[in-house]
Amino acid sequence: MARKVFFRISIFGTLLIMLLSLLHPSALWGFVVLFPYMLIGVYDINTPKHNILHNYPVIGHLRYLLQSIGPELRQYFIETNQSGRPYNREIRNLIYARAKKSNDTQPFGTQFDITTNGYHRANHSLSPQTISQADSRVRVGGKHCRQPYEASRLNISAMSFGALSPNAIRALNAGAKLGGFAHNTGEGGLSPYHQQEGGDIFWQIGTGYFGCRDPEGNFDPTAFAEKAALPQVRMIEIKLSQGAKPSHGGVLPAQKVNQEIASIRLVPVGEDVISPPAHTAFSTPRELLIFVEQLRTLSKGKPIGFKLCIGNHAEFMGICKAMLETGILPDFITVDGAEGGTGAAPVEYTDRLGTPLNEGLLFVHNCLVGIGLRDQIRIIASGKVATGFDMITKLALGADMCNAARAMMFALGCIQSLRCNTNTCPTGIATQDPKLAKAVNIKEKHVRVANYHEATVDSMLDILGAMGLKHPDQLQPEQIWRRVEDEREKSYRELYNYLEPNSLLNENIPADYARDWQLASTEYFSPPYPDSVTTG
Numbered sequence: 001m002a003r004k005v006f007f008r009i010s011i012f013g014t015l016l017i018m019l020l021s022l023l024h025p026s027a028l029w030g031f032v033v034l035f036p037y038m039l040i041g042v043y044d045i046n047t048p049k050h051n052i053l054h055n056y057p058v059i060g061h062l063r064y065l066l067q068s069i070g071p072e073l074r075q076y077f078i079e080t081n082q083s084g085r086p087y088n089r090e091i092r093n094l095i096y097a098r099a100k101k102s103n104d105t106q107p108f109g110t111q112f113d114i115t116t117n118g119y120h121r122a123n124h125s126l127s128p129q130t131i132s133q134a135d136s137r138v139r140v141g142g143k144h145c146r147q148p149y150e151a152s153r154l155n156i157s158a159m160s161f162g163a164l165s166p167n168a169i170r171a172l173n174a175g176a177k178l179g180g181f182a183h184n185t186g187e188g189g190l191s192p193y194h195q196q197e198g199g200d201i202f203w204q205i206g207t208g209y210f211g212c213r214d215p216e217g218n219f220d221p222t223a224f225a226e227k228a229a230l231p232q233v234r235m236i237e238i239k240l241s242q243g244a245k246p247s248h249g250g251v252l253p254a255q256k257v258n259q260e261i262a263s264i265r266l267v268p269v270g271e272d273v274i275s276p277p278a279h280t281a282f283s284t285p286r287e288l289l290i291f292v293e294q295l296r297t298l299s300k301g302k303p304i305g306f307k308l309c310i311g312n313h314a315e316f317m318g319i320c321k322a323m324l325e326t327g328i329l330p331d332f333i334t335v336d337g338a339e340g341g342t343g344a345a346p347v348e349y350t351d352r353l354g355t356p357l358n359e360g361l362l363f364v365h366n367c368l369v370g371i372g373l374r375d376q377i378r379i380i381a382s383g384k385v386a387t388g389f390d391m392i393t394k395l396a397l398g399a400d401m402c403n404a405a406r407a408m409m410f411a412l413g414c415i416q417s418l419r420c421n422t423n424t425c426p427t428g429i430a431t432q433d434p435k436l437a438k439a440v441n442i443k444e445k446h447v448r449v450a451n452y453h454e455a456t457v458d459s460m461l462d463i464l465g466a467m468g469l470k471h472p473d474q475l476q477p478e479q480i481w482r483r484v485e486d487e488r489e490k491s492y493r494e495l496y497n498y499l500e501p502n503s504l505l506n507e508n509i510p511a512d513y514a515r516d517w518q519l520a521s522t523e524y525f526s527p528p529y530p531d532s533v534t535t536g
Contacts, residue, residue: 125468146301160188175449337383388459
């Protein structure tokens with residue numbers, strides 16, 4: 001049969017060569033070539049492991065070879081400048097160019113079809129302005145914060161040591177120091193590599209309390225206070241959830257858990273590190289804010305906030321009610337979108353859970369406006385922010401500043417090989433293999449991280465000036481437009497509903513928010529649902 005032709009050729013060829021070798025011993029070289037294929041074919045036919053190999057011995061291996069290099073084939077030969085995922089080639093090339101300070105301009109016009117649904121743009125002005133670099137920073141810290149922080153409008157988002165290599169962490173932090181911005185540790189804890197280069201740190205506290213946990217895995221106030229006192233630690237972020245895997249604990253695959261990581265995180269070597277899905281230090285909105293105040297006291301007044309991906313609206317509204325009830329306010333809230341990245345996550349969580357950043361960001365902004373506290377709490381947008389225009393869209397929706405993770409990885413040299421969860425990252429960024437990690441040249445790459453940050457913030461300021469604005473705070477939702485159906489455009493102001501100040505505190509609560517506000521409580525996160533659902 002045709003499907004076994006290659007296997008049969010290897011058998012007959014081997015037998016023929018054995019006969020020919022009796023006349024010409026040099027023919028044995030052919031035996032060396034064909035005999036292994038015959039053995040492979042015999043094995044394939046007699047193994048139940050792969051259906052394809054059983055039916056197509058020898059030649060079937062070509063299928064698995066092509067499958068193994070499928071991502072590379074698509075990336076290098078098939079995808080267009082706009083079709084790549086999660087980040088397309090145009091964005092990746094822009095980040096590479098800015099990181100290297102090479103030509104980041106584009107010839108011949110846009111490659112986007114600007115008449116398709118979903119296309120975003122801004123209106124320019126005939127009176128462009130110049131915005132000062134000083135206006136690219138924002139103060140984080142409310143009235144109870146004794147050590148406020150003057151933050152850049154763009155910072156490095158949460159990426160843990162363990163998910164990233166030591167050299168990658170050091171290069172990111174050194175870049176933050178050189179560029180005058182901050183580096184979020186991720187939930188993996190404050191490692192020596194985060195501290196080695198001296199850049200400003202946002203210390204993230206996840207459900208595993210890595211770096212501030214007792215032997216049972218619970219929060220340890222003494223260990224926390226010791227690290228929070230470090231001058232490098234400028235802000236502290238409680239991670240409630242993240243966009244790429246909401247309501248699922250962080251995952252560090254076993255192959256990345258070496259002795260060093262195990263000692264830093266206080267976990268076993270060579271086993272998957274899966275953080276609990278929920279915190280043990282608190283279990284209600286009120287307790288969350290009490291925990292915020294505890295961390296603020298232990299850190300001697302540093303900015304304390306939390307990060308979450310919006311899910312059930314009533315749960316965040318419960319936190320808002322707790323703010324009003326206790327008088328305790330976070331200094332900032334980081335809103336992560338469902339499009340955010342991660343090193344490893346269950347496919348269904350990444351693809352199907354969580355609110356996209358724009359909608360989640362607007363909801364948080366509206367809730368804080370609706371309870372009259374928006375001016376006292378900073379909002380950080382996190383989730384696929386890569387360009388100056390990305391930043392502008394988030395600021396227009398209600399953010400004060402942005403975080404970027406994967407874009408910073410591109411600046412380090414990431415090629416989007418999609419091997420972050422295998423410990424075989426070819427660029428040495430998302431791996432704990434010391435041989436691969438050596439590829440990240442800290443002396444060179446940290447400069448590229450700083451270059452990318454500077455160029456992106458400059459781009460944001462330039463575009464704002466081209467829109468006729470004198471300060472980022474002047475940006476309004478009606479200044480960003482999105483193409484919708486029927487060849488029309490709508491501004492963000494028309495697309496989204498914006499609440500009036502204190503509108504959640506009076507009797508006429510907007511209809512879109514009324515039911516969730518009624519369900520929200522300071523006594524629980526998840527509102528009570530009926531035990532069963534019946535359908536008629």
